[in-house]
Structures are given as structure tokens and as C-alpha cells.
Amino acid sequence: MDKKFARRISGAALAAAAALALAACSSSGSSSGGNSSSGTTTLKLVVADYGTGPSNASAKYWDGIVTAFEKVHPNIKVNVTSIAWTNFDQQVQTMIQNKQYPDITEGDYFSNYAKDGLLYPASDVLSDPGNLLQTFQAQGTYNGTQYGMPFTTSSRTLFYNKKLFTQAGITSAPQTWADIQTDAAKIKKLGDVGFGLPLGSEEAQAESLLWMLGDGGGYQTAGKYTINSAANVTAFTFLKGLVSAGDTEPNPGTVNRTDLWQQFAQGKIGMINGSPALIPIIQTAGVLQSSDWTSVPIAGKGGPLTDTLGVCDNVAAFKPNGHEAQIKEFLDFAYQDKYQLQFDKEYDLLPATTTASKALASDAVFGPFLTALPNSVQYPSDTSWANVKAKIQQTIGTAVTGSPSTELSQLQQIATTSAS
Numbered sequence: 001m002d003k004k005f006a007r008r009i010s011g012a013a014l015a016a017a018a019a020l021a022l023a024a025c026s027s028s029g030s031s032s033g034g035n036s037s038s039g040t041t042t043l044k045l046v047v048a049d050y051g052t053g054p055s056n057a058s059a060k061y062w063d064g065i066v067t068a069f070e071k072v073h074p075n076i077k078v079n080v081t082s083i084a085w086t087n088f089d090q091q092v093q094t095m096i097q098n099k100q101y102p103d104i105t106e107g108d109y110f111s112n113y114a115k116d117g118l119l120y121p122a123s124d125v126l127s128d129p130g131n132l133l134q135t136f137q138a139q140g141t142y143n144g145t146q147y148g149m150p151f152t153t154s155s156r157t158l159f160y161n162k163k164l165f166t167q168a169g170i171t172s173a174p175q176t177w178a179d180i181q182t183d184a185a186k187i188k189k190l191g192d193v194g195f196g197l198p199l200g201s202e203e204a205q206a207e208s209l210l211w212m213l214g215d216g217g218g219y220q221t222a223g224k225y226t227i228n229s230a231a232n233v234t235a236f237t238f239l240k241g242l243v244s245a246g247d248t249e250p251n252p253g254t255v256n257r258t259d260l261w262q263q264f265a266q267g268k269i270g271m272i273n274g275s276p277a278l279i280p281i282i283q284t285a286g287v288l289q290s291s292d293w294t295s296v297p298i299a300g301k302g303g304p305l306t307d308t309l310g311v312c313d314n315v316a317a318f319k320p321n322g323h324e325a326q327i328k329e330f331l332d333f334a335y336q337d338k339y340q341l342q343f344d345k346e347y348d349l350l351p352a353t354t355t356a357s358k359a360l361a362s363d364a365v366f367g368p369f370l371t372a373l374p375n376s377v378q379y380p381s382d383t384s385w386a387n388v389k390a391k392i393q394q395t396i397g398t399a400v401t402g403s404p405s406t407e408l409s410q411l412q413q414i415a416t417t418s419a420s
Contacts, residue, residue, distance in 0.1 A: 041326045042077040046092060048085035048107030048313060050152075050347040058082050061346060069333045076326045083107075085313075086202070089386075101320040103327055106151050110316040111383045114142035118318055122146040125317040125328045126335065131353045136312045139378040148314035148381075149331075150352035152343060154275045155372040156210060156309045157295040161288070164192060164270045173296045174271065175304050177214060177238055184247035187270035194247040196264060196272035197239065199397035202256035205379065205389050208396050209309050210273050211235040213377060214300035220380050225388070225415035228408040234301070236404035243400045253397015273298060276348040276369050295368065310376025312352060384418035 045066075051057040059082035066078045081102075083091050088107040095102060096113065113119050122129040122140070132140075132150055140148030160173060168186040184194025198207050212218050217231030226232070242248055249255055249263075264272045265285035272278075274295065282288050297304035317327045340356035343349065350369055351357045357373075360366050379385060391414050399407035 040075050040077055041323055042079060043103040043323055043326055043330060044081070044101075044321070045078050045330075046081045046083065046095070046102040046105045046107070048088040049082045050085055050349070056346060058347075061343060065334050065339055069330060073329055073333075076329060078330060099320075101318050103321050103323050104315060104317055104330065106313065106315045108148075108313045109386065110140070110148040110314050111142050111381055112386065113316060113318070114145075114147040115383050118320060119147045120317040120319055120324055120327065122149045122317075124324060125331055127328070127332050131335075131355055133312075133352055133354060133357065133373065135310060135373055135376060136352070136378065139312065139381045140314055141381065142383075148316060150312035151315045151335075152347070153310065153312040153350040153352050153373060154277070155311075155350065155369045155376050156206070156273055156275055156298060157368065157372065158271060158298045159264065159274045159278060159293060159295045160271045161264070161267060161269065161293055163267065163288070163292045164190060168270070173294075174299045176299055177301050180271065180299050181238075181242060181245075181247065184242065184270060185245065188245075188247050192267075193249050193263065193269040194271065195242060196260035196269040197243070197248040197252040197400070198255055198257040198260045198272075199252040199400065200254055200256040200259075201393045202258060203393075204253075204396050205392045206309055206311070207257070207273060208236075208392060209377070209379070210298055210305075211239060213305055213307060213309070214298070218377065219388075219415075223382075225380075225412060225419060227415055228405065228412040232408055233405050236399045236408065238301075240400045240404055251397075252400055253395075267292070276350065276366060278348075279365060280348050297372075307375050307377050308372050310373050310378055312378075382419065384415065387418045388415045 045062065047058055047062055049058040059080055062080045062082070066080060070077060085107060089109045092102070092105055092107070092109065096118070110119060126149060129146065129149070133153065136150045136153065137146055140146050140150060158174070164187050165183070168183070168190055170183050170186060174180050174183050180195060187194040198204070209219065212232045212235050215231040215234050217229050217235060219225060219227060221229070243252060249260065260269065260272055261274060261278050261281050263269050264278070265282045265287060267287045282293060298308055315331065317331070335353060337353065337356045337359055340351045340353055341359060344351055344360065344366070350366060350373065351360060357370055361370055379389070391411060396407065396411065
């Protein structure tokens with residue numbers, strides 16, 4: 001999720017990435033773009049793949065929608081291109097640079113395209129944009145107009161291994177950083193990782209923000225970057241102490257979220273921040289029973305967070321091919337509650353519409369995460385965030401092994417320059 005980074009790559013790399021994107025294509029309907037002589041319009045839909053393998057590849061989900069859509073709209077065909085979400089932004093950016101414009105993307109990263117005048121506003125291509133979760137409206141807005149339309153969302157909670165807690169003599173869930181420190185040290189004595197701290201390139205920006213929020217910090221204040229704020233330095237100073245005590249895995253800056261989630265599922269980690277997507281990993285591993293783990297609000301410096309990280313992946317509708325009416329027909333169809341709920345249950349994510357969220361609110365698994373969404377904090381939405389996020393992913397892990405103040409100040413300088 002939240003894959004908005006933009007990268008500068010050479011002409012040769014651009015061509016290679018474009019070839020990869022085309023090779024990832026799963027098609028339904030005509031293979032040609034635009035309007036045919038028969039009056040049929042073909043839409044190019046490019047989506048992020050959230051699946052773990054062929055059985056639940058995102059292309060299968062979208063092909064099902066496309067098949068149903070084409071039955072009731074025989075004059076509109078939809079070609080689906082599915083790209084691994086870790087490469088999604090880079091490959092879509094390559095398509096745009098090569099003027100191989102999609103009609104619709106689902107995966108995120110829209111603000112630079114809106115700035116370049118390439119996108120339709122949400123109000124032009126969706127009959128009821130007011131049904132989109134208002135929590136993410138500002139995140140999808142550029143210059144006062146909403147262009148990014150959330151299609152799937154997620155929030156974060158703290159997962160902990162109740163079995164390890166019992167073995168370590170811990171009787172209650174952690175609520176503060178002091179609790180985290182104490183509990184992690186006890187779990188370490190069992191021979192396991194006390195707290196899983198993924199600051200590798202996969203999603204370092206998410207883990208970092210969760211700790212920044214713990215002392216009232218964050219990436220921005222009133223729309224201006226404040227990465228090296230006193231609150232953020234305090235958060236990373238605490239994390240440095242946790243790392244130096246050996247209460248986390250070694251070298252957190254080189255370790256990714258997915259790897260640590262799998263270790264948690266194997267019963268080897270006491271605590272870790274996670275989203276609903278961690279749940280099927282736990283279930284598939286078959287090591288922890290449902291009674292062996294739970295999730296609670298994320299621990300902050302002085303108590304549980306009331307505001308957690310909320311993320312969404314956006315749909316964007318592109319102008320260059322001139323298919324506004326056909327795009328609207330398709331998006332109205334794809335945003336039906338039944339497809340929102342199907343997507344969320346398939347990939348253990350959360351809905352992006354008010355009506356679908358209400359339908360899922362009483363679900364025992366997803367309910368707590370949905371409860372956290374209205375008060376969630378989002379990433380910055382300005383066009384500089386793409387470059388800033390990429391640098392955070394590459395370097396912020398050094399803040400827990402070197403100087404927190406120095407590393408955060410370097411990131412602040414990059415952010416300030418990017419935003420100017």
C-alpha cells in the first residue's frame with residue numbers, strides 16, 4: 001500500500017521497465033486501445049497486484065469485474081495490466097514518460113499526474129464521489145480538487161503474541177513506550193525477538209510515522225515538513241535504545257515488513273505493528289492459534305495512540321485517451337459494495353467507501369481496524385512526497401544505529417529542497 005515514489009531512471013532503464021509492464025499484462029477483451037471502427041472503446045486498466053501467488057493474483061479479481069462489466073456494456077472492452085505493487089509506481093511512471101497512457105490506474109501515486117494536467121477530477125468520472133471515505137479526501141486532493149479516489153484502505157494496530165507474553169510473565173498489553181521496552185527485554189530473555197522493527201526499504205515510511213506519532217510528531221506540521229522535530233528525534237532516540245539493547249532484530253534498516261510479519265506468524269516475535277494483511281499470514285503459517293495473539297491500539301510515549309496511520313491506494317483516471325464517459329461507466333460499476341467487499345476479504349484490506357465500510361463494521365476481524373480509520377493520519381499528499389518517501393525508505397534505518405538527530409536533519413533538508 002502507499003506506493004507513491006517517483007524515480008529518475010535512464011532511457012535504457014525506462015525501456016526495460018516498460019517491457020516488464022507489458023509482460024505483466026492479463027487481458028480481457030480486445031488487445032487494441034482506443035475506439036475501433038465498430039464503435040467499441042477499449043480501456044486500459046493498470047492495477048497493483050496484492051496477491052501472494054497465482055491463486056489470488058489481483059488480475060483474477062479484476063478480470064471477474066471486467067467480465068461482468070462487459071456483459072452489460074458490450075461496447076466497452078477493458079484490458080487489465082497487473083504489476084507487482086512493489087514496482088507499480090515506477091512502471092506506471094515509465095508508461096507516462098513514454099506517452100503510453102493508461103485510462104485508469106489503481107495503486108496510488110497521482111499528485112504529480114494531477115499537477116501535469118493528466119487526470120480527470122473524481123467528480124467527472126464517479127457518479128457519487130461523496131461515498132468515498134472522507135478520511136482520505138484531503139490525501140487525494142491537489143490544488144483543492146480531488147483526483148485520487150481511494151479504492152482500498154488500511155490502518156495499523158499493535159499485534160502481540162499472548163503465548164510469549166505468558167511465558168515471559170507479562171500480564172497486560174503494552175500501552176506506552178516504557179511498556180514496550182520492558183516487555184521486549186523479557187521476551188528477548190526467552191530467545192525470541194522482543195519487538196519487530198521493519199525499517200527496510202519496503203515500508204520504512206510507515207513504521208517511522210507510527211513511532212513519530214507516539215510523541216505527537218509526524219512528517220509535516222501545517223503542511224510544512226518537520227521531519228527533524230524534537231518529537232521525532234525523541235522517538236528515534238527511544239528506538240535506538242531499543243535496538244542497542246538487542247530487543248529488536250539486528251540491523252532494522254535492512255529488514256522488511258513482510259519478512260518480520262512471517263517471523264511473527266512463526267511465533268518468533270513478541271510484538272510488531274501491523275495491518276489486517278498480517279492476519280492471513282498468521283493463519284497460513286498454522287503456528288499460532290487465534291487465542292495466541294491479538295491486536296490493540298499502538299503504544300505511544302505516554303499511552304495508546306488515538307490517531308494511527310491510515311493508508312489508501314488510489315484510483316486515477318487519465319485524460320489523454322479521451323475516454324471520460326467510458327471510464328465513468330466502469331468506475332461506477334467497480335465501486336459497487338459487492339466488489340469492494342470481495343476485494344477486502346480476498347486481500348485482507350479495508351473498504352474505501354462509506355457504504356461498504358458500514359457493511360463490514362461488525363466483522364470481528366476487520367471491525368477494530370475500521371474503527372481506527374476515521375481518526376487516522378495520512379502521508380503527505382504534495383508532489384514532493386514521492387522523492388521524500390523514497391529517501392526515507394533508503395536511509396531512515398541509520399537513525400537507529402547512528403545519530404537520530406543527524407539522519408532526521410538530513411532528511412529534513414531533502415524534504416525542504418524537494419518542496420521548494
